[in-house]
Amino acid sequence: MILYDYILSPDAYKVRLLAALVGVKLELRAVDVHPGREHQSEPLRALNPAGSIPILIDGDLILTESAAMLVYLARRAAAEWLGGDDAVDAARVQQWLAFSRRLTEHLGGARATEMLLEPGDLPAMQRASTIDLRELEAALSERRILGQSHLAADRPTIADIACFPYVALAPDGGVSLDPYPSIRLWMRAIRMLPGFIEMPGIHRLHDLKPEPVSPAMPETV
Template sequence: MTQLVLHNYDLDDACYRVRLVASCCDLPVELRNVDMFPGMEQVSPPYLKLNPLGRLPILETADVTLRHTGAILLYLAGLDPQKRLLPTEASALAQMMDWLFFAEHDLSVSTEARAISIMDLPGDGPQTIAQTRALLRIMEDHMSAQEIKGLSFFAGEEITLADIALFPAFALSRDCNIDHDAFPALRLWARRVRATPGFVVMPGIPDYH
């Protein structure tokens, strides 16, 4: 098995996505914890050599260093002999990729909103929270439509990388005082994600009843 080294900060939702995929795919990962806050170690000269963008997560292997969350998730899922998070049907794969891009790009504002709310970082808190709530509404509407079709996850009947990538933004949105009662379809979906073999939590992930 390829040695996997994850440069990690436990409270970072992107790092959590990587840890969660690795756990669900039963892949051993060596964690090297980074003082991201308040130390900003990720922008120190040694880390800028690994990732000139100055952010986490970073995944190192003997052959490649990856610095974008979506690429890391796809790489890990591809290492899984069972390919349990990768659909085989073309349309489901396309839907998975579409939501994966949504998670990494559009939903990045949710990370900003949370950082402003709980770490008191500078930024427009009300605006980023409003944007996050609007994006969660898009997700809610999609999962409501999926349930009508008898489908349990974002790209179909089975869980995929898309669900893992989307889960933290919703699960952690209470840190921004977003009421989960307004998103019943996402609450049910989140329960199904939590029931996935290998699921692990991070600080701030609430229980669902």
């Protein structure tokens, strides 16, 4: 499987992250998005007329939407990542996959404008991002009250992977995550997954290892 990749693209990172979590080996092709704008070059537009990154190729199959790539990887390697089979669970996964497009547009747009100087209406995208984050915070709080840590099932699914990167990188676009405790706990749960990989701006959990407990001085003292 070949992934046309960019190290700073959260959409490409989603695919790399799920591949790492389910143990699929990807052949990465680095695309000079910034500053070279290679994703809009003729050869890449021939693969993806939309001129966006990532692109996943497996034999005759060409995928240009990251949500579809997540479905494909999960179905090929680890179907439990697709979530439950009943109507509610299946629809819930689809709901969050579609929701993740809003994150790409709003949080992703704010990040590209604020960090890489792409044109865009930064205040409008930041306001829209806040509405998205409040909706996500409310949903995750509700899940937590039900005793669950993830968006669409009692285990992580592609819904979590689809939403995680742009949310975690919200500060890159000048959007703070301080007001959202449930989102922060959910991000920590994702970063704790065995096989988790990082991307620039999303650090691994080594800063959060538990404090060592000394037998001579129990924690309760």
